[in-house]
Amino acid sequence: MATPLTHAADRPTYLTWDDIGAATQALAEQVTAAGVPQAVVGIVRGGMIPAVWLAHRLGIRDVRTVEVTHTTSDGINAAKTTLPTARNAASLGDLMGLDVLLVDDIAGSGATLAYTADMIRGLGPARVRTAVLTVNRANWVQEAEPHRVIDYTVSLKDTWIVFPWEGQHGR
Template sequence: MATSPTAPASNTDRPAPVFLTWDDIDAATQTLAGQVTAGGMPDVVVAIVRGGMIPAAMLAHRLGIRDVRTVEVTRTSGDGIHAVKTLLPTARNPASLGDLEGLDVLLVDDIVGSGATLARTASLLRDLGPARVRTAVLTVNRANWTQSTEPHRVIDHIASLNDTWIVFPWEGRHER
């Protein structure tokens, strides 16, 4: 995945965002698929809505998993670059996950910043009684990482690490 800025830096101290391509996403899901299969095949893939939907679907296709579910857990208050975050992640309609009792669950999101949304969602899933919950993300933004341990110690499968805001091709923003 691209990890260098492709847009000029703004007049703030923030690095310019990175604009990923579909080829970057394809390569990242291939990387994740290899990592996931090394640890055994999941029974179900769960996407964190909205950002995790496309990577989860792509990953499920690569893994041959037909059971794909979604849950909405969000922390950003808007869609803009460097959008403001809410204090805590908010889950909506967790009942949409259905029965996960005894299943091997793979939780997928596009990006992790602080790690709070992924941790909150993984906890929500564990409360539903699966045999195992693993996490997979396309990228981790280390500039926003707030946990005391390295991302690889908290997240099971990571395709790449970066240090700035990422714009994904499905977000429809093409400013460069």
């Protein structure tokens, strides 16, 4: 379970749509440098918007979704479940032999991204790469540093991140 942030400096960071546009452009540039994937998979819900923006920026029409959750609610510092859970793995379809880019909005502990990437690898793609807009280092629990686990990311933050699609701006 994540420890609630308590310091004044640890107040949430609120991102704007302009921030998201700039971040997806930066991710697209990073991804393109290593070759354009054949399919983009967004982790529902938060990863869908950046996945679609990235797909447009990369010129990819094959966009898929999978619902994987690792929190008990959507609130700031929501409690974590013991393990991530997939609810619609069949929605991934046939990924055999494809170069796949897995996208989420944020990596907190890193568990959801790792779990989902392993699930996709089990479907036989030629390559699986991961991308997130930001990493919340305050919740990171993986042994390796984020840049060693995630292929592409734009920022590392030490606070909770609130995205514009979450409807929590101004609260």
